[in-house]
Amino acid sequence: MTASVSAGTSTGDAEFTADEMMTVAAARSLGDGTACFVGIGLPSTAANLARRTHAPDLVLIYESGTLGAKPDQLPLSIGDGILADTADSVVSVPEIFNYWLQPGRVETGFLGGAQVDKYGNINTTVIGGGYEDPKVRLPGAGGAPEIAASCQQVLIVMRQNTRSFVETLDFVTSVGYGSGGDDRERLGLRGAGPVTVITDMGVLEPDPDTRELTLTRLGPGVDVEQARAATGWDLRVADELGSQHPPTETELSVLRELKATIENGEST
Amino acid sequence: MSRTRQLDEAVAELVGDGDVVALEGFTHLIPVAAGHEIIRQRRRDLTLCRMTPDVVYDQLIGAGCASKLVFSWGGNPGVGSLHRFRDAIQRSWPVPLEIEEHSHAGMANRYVAGASGLPFAVLRGYTGTDLPKHTDSIKTVSCPFTGEELAAVSALNPDVGIIHAQQADKQGNVQMWGITGVQKETVLAAKRSLVTVEETVDELVPRPGGVVLPKWAVTAVAEVPGGARPSYAQGYYERDNDYYQQWDLISRDREKFQQWLDTEILDAERSPR
Missing domain, CATH: 3.40.1080.10 (Glutaconate Coenzyme A-transferase)
Structure with a gap:
């Protein structure tokens, strides 16, 4: 992903960036006591923020096999020693996918990607030029296809711009709502799919019938035209458009403390 | 030994x-x-x-x-x-x-099949993705009990x-x-x-x-x-x-x-x- 969009919005005394708003919004969407399949980068930051604020009993599951990890600092990779040291249980990689993810035991899966389309399908494989001769080769699928399929619900967290929010994916790595409507059900995917897409501009949610992602909430200081301009398709806007609550002082301070525990920036 | x-x-x-x-x-x-x-x-x-x-x-x-x-x-x-x-x-x-x-789930199961002496492994995976179009070691198989279509990956x-x-x-x-x-x-x-x-x-x-x-x-x-x-x-x-x-x-x-x-x-x- 590219550099953050710094909105530098201010409410009261608190100055925060659009990225911080996005991370806080993602954290807020994780219910206490639920289990969350976490990838590295922003999802891990958000999950750890949630565990330190409103959701102390959030169960963090990393695909390296750590169930119930409780890191006291942000891990740099999904297999850091701190995750194994603090986990309720450490299981093998076949077990994490076969016994824990596949049967739908995990409430929330957290995904990002290089591209998302209007039905919440995600590309993390190749950009441009076709699969055999790509312009940019990305890391690939990892755990994402089965997280997208089998978690009870999926949250997508991505920075919103016309390169990432595209009409047509260059490659379908993970399925959201397929071609829309009841396509996901027809494919036999068991989880509900991407129920929320959190961006640095606001929040998108699928239309109940068409499943097309619709702008339902705007971030502080963002207007509809900006959100539309950052979207590669003709973005639908909810009739009753809400707005996101800015981060509280506590959320911001905990988030910044967390980020300070890691020297490095977030991975793609 | x-x-x-x-x-x-x-x-x-x-x-x-x-x-x-x-x-x-x-x-x-x-x-x-x-x-x-x-x-x-x-x-x-x-x-x-x-x-x-x-x-x-x-x-x-x-x-x-x-x-x-x-x-x-x-x-x-x-x-x-x-x-x-x-x-x-x-x-x-x-x-x-x-x-x-x-995918990770597919690779993990390919090793499991390999370790188990089986020709392939079965999983819920890859459905609707573009991966099977490009990877010959991903196919589908029908469950002999329910008829459900599942992903099959060859043993590694x-x-x-x-x-x-x-x-x-x-x-x-x-x-x-x-x-x-x-x-x-x-x-x-x-x-x-x-x-x-x-x-x-x-x-x-x-x-x-x-x-x-x-x-x-x-x-x-x-x-x-x-x-x-x-x-x-x-x-x-x-x-x-x-x-x-x-x-x-x-x-x-x-x-x-x-x-x-x-x-x-x-x-x-x-x-x-």
């Missing part, structure tokens, strides 16, 4: 040109020293398998050891892209690299499976603990196996969550202290995060990479003994 070997002897004996080789490790216990020894012995035309090819695979690919990569996520964890991997795929440098691409049985563990005893029994990924399946799926270990002990003390591979399931053991660096070995040393960051700079440039290859690997002392 496992035999204790020096690392260079073990690689020379077990890994041949054109072999299918899996060096597994999921962030933890990555058999980096063994990978470097393969580069040093200038193996060619390997099919390399790994769920998470990271820095040591970038090095093997950049050194021209591989003609094919079987994988599910290729990146520098926490840092970004693998530049030698990208250069090989996008520009065929130093040699063209064919790929066979899966490498010629050589290589892993790193914390300890072996003098008889060649092996124990590893912490995040153990898909290493047990890799050894059991492979025709031949090499385990590098941090140390040889008189007696293995059972550890919580420890995985023990009995000596008769392993072909060769080599003591290589620090053999997983820059990844980590729980109970021995931490992950060297700076190395992963620095690799990004070295690997972006072919000349810098070539210099690194010459000085750090090819002209370097033989592997630690």
